[in-house]
Amino acid sequence: MIKQLAIFVENRPGSLRQVTMALHEHKMKIYAVSSIDTPEFGIMRMVVDKPEEAKQVLTQKGFVTRVCDVIAVDVEEEQEMMDSLLGVFQEGNISINYTYSSFGKMSHHPTIILHSDDIEETEALLKAKGFHCVSSLAEESGE
Amino acid sequence: MIWAPEETYSREEIECIQLRKLKQTVAYIYEKVPVYRRKMEEAGVKPSDIQKLSDLQKLPFTNKSDFRDNYPDGLFAVPRKELVRVHASSGTTGKPTVVGYTRHDMQVWTNNVSRICCMGGASADDIAQIAFGYGMFTGALGLHAGLENIGASVMPTSSGNTKKQIMFMRDMGTPLLVATPSYALHIGEVIRSMGLDPQEDLKVKIGLFGGEGMTEPMRDEMHRIWGKKFLCTQNYGMSELCGPGVSGECPELHGMHVNEDWFIPEIINPETGEVLPPGSRGELVVTCLGKEALPLIRYRTKDISRLMYEPCACGRTTVRMENISGRSDDMLVIRGVNVFPTQIEEVLLQIPEIGPHYEIKVERKNRLDVMTVTVELIDDRLLDSYGKLGELEKRIKKNLKALLGLDAVISIVAPQSLKRFEGKAKRVTDLRGDGL
Ligand SMILES: [Zn+2]
Numbered sequence: 101m102i103k104q105l106a107i108f109v110e111n112r113p114g115s116l117r118q119v120t121m122a123l124h125e126h127k128m129k130i131y132a133v134s135s136i137d138t139p140e141f142g143i144m145r146m147v148v149d150k151p152e153e154a155k156q157v158l159t160q161k162g163f164v165t166r167v168c169d170v171i172a173v174d175v176e177e178e179q180e181m182m183d184s185l186l187g188v189f190q191e192g193n194i195s196i197n198y199t200y201s202s203f204g205k206m207s208h209h210p211t212i213i214l215h216s217d218d219i220e221e222t223e224a225l226l227k228a229k230g231f232h233c234v235s236s237l238a239e240e241s242g243e
Numbered sequence: 244m245i246w247a248p249e250e251t252y253s254r255e256e257i258e259c260i261q262l263r264k265l266k267q268t269v270a271y272i273y274e275k276v277p278v279y280r281r282k283m284e285e286a287g288v289k290p291s292d293i294q295k296l297s298d299l300q301k302l303p304f305t306n307k308s309d310f311r312d313n314y315p316d317g318l319f320a321v322p323r324k325e326l327v328r329v330h331a332s333s334g335t336t337g338k339p340t341v342v343g344y345t346r347h348d349m350q351v352w353t354n355n356v357s358r359i360c361c362m363g364g365a366s367a368d369d370i371a372q373i374a375f376g377y378g379m380f381t382g383a384l385g386l387h388a389g390l391e392n393i394g395a396s397v398m399p400t401s402s403g404n405t406k407k408q409i410m411f412m413r414d415m416g417t418p419l420l421v422a423t424p425s426y427a428l429h430i431g432e433v434i435r436s437m438g439l440d441p442q443e444d445l446k447v448k449i450g451l452f453g454g455e456g457m458t459e460p461m462r463d464e465m466h467r468i469w470g471k472k473f474l475c476t477q478n479y480g481m482s483e484l485c486g487p488g489v490s491g492e493c494p495e496l497h498g499m500h501v502n503e504d505w506f507i508p509e510i511i512n513p514e515t516g517e518v519l520p521p522g523s524r525g526e527l528v529v530t531c532l533g534k535e536a537l538p539l540i541r542y543r544t545k546d547i548s549r550l551m552y553e554p555c556a557c558g559r560t561t562v563r564m565e566n567i568s569g570r571s572d573d574m575l576v577i578r579g580v581n582v583f584p585t586q587i588e589e590v591l592l593q594i595p596e597i598g599p600h601y602e603i604k605v606e607r608k609n610r611l612d613v614m615t616v617t618v619e620l621i622d623d624r625l626l627d628s629y630g631k632l633g634e635l636e637k638r639i640k641k642n643l644k645a646l647l648g649l650d651a652v653i654s655i656v657a658p659q660s661l662k663r664f665e666g667k668a669k670r671v672t673d674l675r676g677d678g679l
Pocket residue numbers: 493494495500555556557558559
């Protein structure tokens with residue numbers, strides 16, 4: 101389980117950049133980003149190295165920011181990995197609200213970030229099926 | 244056709260009637276309505292102080308807030324069993340403004356509306372399609388009674404369902420349409436989009452418009468759509484005064500003749516309350532004469548107008564009020580519904596997920612009013628999913644609809660993104676301009 105930031109952004113040019121700029125100013129690392137837009141507004145989701153500090157920075161800049169738990173699954177470079185992951189959810193009848201993936205060289209493998217209604221139960225199930233759920237995306241991850 | 248002889252009385256005769264009825268009304272209200280008695284005592288004026296028409300100025304004003312403070316019927320002068328009708332309109336906050344009528348009030352109201360209808364060219368030969376929304380709104384039932392009274396055939400189609408309106412218009416050969424001017428323009432556009440020409444394929448030749456003001460560009464557009472010979476007039480009223488029937492335009496189209504034997508109009512400076520000389524533009528104040536259920540003295544309409552005493556070529560001698568050119572408060576008329584920003588604020592303040600700042604924008608799209616309410620998000624818990632944000636949007640919409648009866652577009656923005664004001668906040672942007 102890791103912490104994710106969710107930030108309310110209005111759908112206009114440059115609004116996502118304002119978020120990343122604010123984080124860079126404070127030397128925070130971004131490991132994963134996703135953003136979906138409706139015509140009016142969007143929720144930008146991201147995994148950073150210091151979520152609570154990042155929330156403070158962004159709130160001061162006037163962004164509505166939420167920190168919440170998501171699951172991060174280390175995915176080995178096997179072709180069927182994604183399919184077998186989704187297979188677990190189907191069997192367990194768990195609906196996934198959204199997924200996105202990390203970028204960069206923070207870990208050996210790519211990481212899938214996902215969110216379901218019951219994070220703990222979902223993570224326990226994944227672990228039981230042999231998946232590697234990480235608790236940090238930082239390079240020196242002890243996991 | 245001129246419906247009542249009182250419409251052509253000499254100024255002397257009109258003023259004689261006004262003074263007689265004013266004395267009666269003031270004595271009546273002093274006796275029957277404790278709220279008024281208290282207000283008059285505070286102003287140090289007794290019924291016997293009213294000896295000439297200008298003594299009216301000694302009496303205190305009545306405001307919309309008096310309705311709110313005495314909700315629902317504290318201003319009524321008769322017990323409930325004497326009421327035969329109750330209507331309501333929006334109040335500035337929460338509770339509506341409730342008005343009532345005795346049987347006699349209904350007769351007077353109906354006749355006053357009949358005068359307005361005849362002024363606007365209606366006759367017993369007409370089929371009148373009433374495309375005002377029925378319900379608690381006084382407009383629909385007021386015009387309904389007034390038109391029936393002159394012998395016209397009334398078709399209460401109510402508002403909405405435009406295609407069906409057009410079907411009746413074609414099949415019945417409707418010559419007379421009652422609607423808000425913006426709805427009449429919208430109907431015209433739908434007719435055109437169906438490949439019909441209102442001037443060729445329909446028989447509509449008279450429009451009696453109300454519920455909202457009609458600007459001159461709107462009237463020009465009305466002629467373009469419905470034809471050059473289309474006689475389109477507007478009339479004026481508000482539920483507190485009785486509903487429609489206070490004044491209306493004659494075919495001269497130069498101001499609305501006031502039914503002066505039932506209403507005394509004054510024009511005041513809205514800031515000081517001082518009565519302005521004839522011909523000045525200012526806030527219209529109306530005193531209702533001879534009303535039984537809800538007599539009103541010097542009611543501040545907040546509408547900006549001007550009184551014209553010059554004789555009119557139509558033959559009527561009653562004073563004309565210039566078409567309303569604005570408001571001295573921030574009330575909006577949206578799709579014929581009176582909306583106060585304070586009402587919207589009240590709804591928004593009850594929703595904890597959003598901040599106290601808001602903006603209202605009103606535009607006219609496709610001839611219909613569209614209101615957009617912009618609010619600032621403050622609760623981060625809604626960011627868990629789009630569903631939660633969508634639910635917030637729906638909840639705001641539903642609560643506004645429940646209070647105003649209007650659909651609004653909700654726009655959610657980041658905190659601190661709406662403009663902040665140091666003095667009086669300007670939260671309303673009305674982009675309708677000339678009404679088109
Ligand atoms: Zn006239």
